[in-house]
Amino acid sequence: MIKQELTYWVTLALIPRMWTKRKNEIYVNCFQHVPQISIIDLFENRSNWEIVGLNEVEKAQFEEAKSQLSNNSFLVEELMAQGYDILPITHEDYPKLLKENLKYNAPTVIYSKGNKSLLQEPSIAIVGSRNADAKSLSFTDNIAKKAVENNKVVVSGFAKGVDRQALDSAVGANGKSIIVLPQGIMTFGSGFKEYFKHITQGRVLVMSTFAPKAPWSVEFAMARNPIIYGMASEIFVAQSDSKGGTWSGVIDGLRKNRPIYVRYPEKNEKNANLLLIQRGAFAVDISGNSLTLSPEEQKTPEQLQKDKLDSDIMSMLNSVEMISVKDIISKLHLDWKGDKMKRYLDNIQQVEKIKVKNRIYYRLKGKAQKGLFDD
Numbered sequence: 001m002i003k004q005e006l007t008y009w010v011t012l013a014l015i016p017r018m019w020t021k022r023k024n025e026i027y028v029n030c031f032q033h034v035p036q037i038s039i040i041d042l043f044e045n046r047s048n049w050e051i052v053g054l055n056e057v058e059k060a061q062f063e064e065a066k067s068q069l070s071n072n073s074f075l076v077e078e079l080m081a082q083g084y085d086i087l088p089i090t091h092e093d094y095p096k097l098l099k100e101n102l103k104y105n106a107p108t109v110i111y112s113k114g115n116k117s118l119l120q121e122p123s124i125a126i127v128g129s130r131n132a133d134a135k136s137l138s139f140t141d142n143i144a145k146k147a148v149e150n151n152k153v154v155v156s157g158f159a160k161g162v163d164r165q166a167l168d169s170a171v172g173a174n175g176k177s178i179i180v181l182p183q184g185i186m187t188f189g190s191g192f193k194e195y196f197k198h199i200t201q202g203r204v205l206v207m208s209t210f211a212p213k214a215p216w217s218v219e220f221a222m223a224r225n226p227i228i229y230g231m232a233s234e235i236f237v238a239q240s241d242s243k244g245g246t247w248s249g250v251i252d253g254l255r256k257n258r259p260i261y262v263r264y265p266e267k268n269e270k271n272a273n274l275l276l277i278q279r280g281a282f283a284v285d286i287s288g289n290s291l292t293l294s295p296e297e298q299k300t301p302e303q304l305q306k307d308k309l310d311s312d313i314m315s316m317l318n319s320v321e322m323i324s325v326k327d328i329i330s331k332l333h334l335d336w337k338g339d340k341m342k343r344y345l346d347n348i349q350q351v352e353k354i355k356v357k358n359r360i361y362y363r364l365k366g367k368a369q370k371g372l373f374d375d
Contacts, residue, residue, distance in 0.1 A: 007073045008039045009088040013109035015065045085112045095119040101230040107209035112186040114205030123153040125228050127246050128162030128238035136239035139263045141167040143236045143280030143288045155231045162238045171198050179206045180228050182221035183237045184214035223247045237262040242272040254280045322361035
C-alpha cells in the first residue's frame, strides 16, 4: 500500500469524536458502492460524502480531518522510516481473527513493529489481575509454556501481573508473543529496548490501535482489553475480580460464546473465578486441564439464592396447614411486595393456593386441612 493511501487511512482512524464502528461503516459503504470509492476519493470528492451517508456533523469532522492530511503525511513518513508497519483494516496482513471477533468494532488501523506473520497464527490470551497471587502467576506460566509447546502465540497486554508473566514465560520458553499496547506505538521506547532481541528474531510483535504518539492512559488501558480478547482464539483467566477489565472482558466473551477457560480457585481464595465458571466459563486446573464440576458447583449465585429461598418456603409450608402471603414475607424477612411473592409461589410446582372465606392462602399440594376429630 502506497504512502499516500496510508496517509488517508491514518487520517480516517484519527478523526476525533467518531466511534470506530462508524468509521468502518463509512468505509464499507465506499467499498460496496459501484463503482467502488477509494479511501482517497472519500476525502477528496465531497460528493461522495452524500453517497456514503455522512450527516452534517460528520461532514464537518471530515472537513477538519482534511486539514490534518499534511501533518499525517509527515507522521506516516516518520513511522515508515523507523520501521513501523501501518495496517488498515483492508490490508492483507491485518489479523483476520480480530475482524471476525470484533467485526465493525475492529480497529480501523493497526500500528505494529515486528513479525507480521504472528498476526495470522493460532493464538491464546492469558488475562488476570495486575495484583495476581502466586497461584495465578504459576497458572499463567504453565499455560504460556503449554502454548509454546503447541506452537501458539501468546497475546499480552503488557500490564504488570498476569500480562507480563504471560509474555515473559512465552519468550523465556523460546515462544512467540504479541504485545498489545495501551498507548501509542511510538511511545514504547523502553519496551522496544527490552524486547529488541525477541523482535529481531521474529518472535515478538508489538501493536497499538491508538494515535502513534499518544501516551499511556487508563482510558486506553480499558479500550485495549477488547483487542486482547479479539486477538485470541482461546482465553485463559488466571485471576479475576468481580469488576474491572478482566471481568467485563470475560462476561462479554461469554455472551458471544467465546471459548473461555478459568482457573478453578482453591478454598478461601478471594477472587471471582468461581463466579465466572458459574456463568458459563470452562473450569480448568492450575495446569490448564479441564475439570468436571458437580451440578451444585456449576450453579450461579442467583440459582443458589433461589434454591435457598425455595427450601425455606417448603420448610415453612411443611410446618403449617396453610399460610398467607403476608405471613410468608414476614417470617422470611423479605422486602417484597405481595404480588411478587404470589408470582413466585405460582412457579413452585409443589405449592398450591386455596381460598378460605374469600381469603387466599398457600399450602403444600395434597396437604389437607385437619378436621375437628383428627389427631
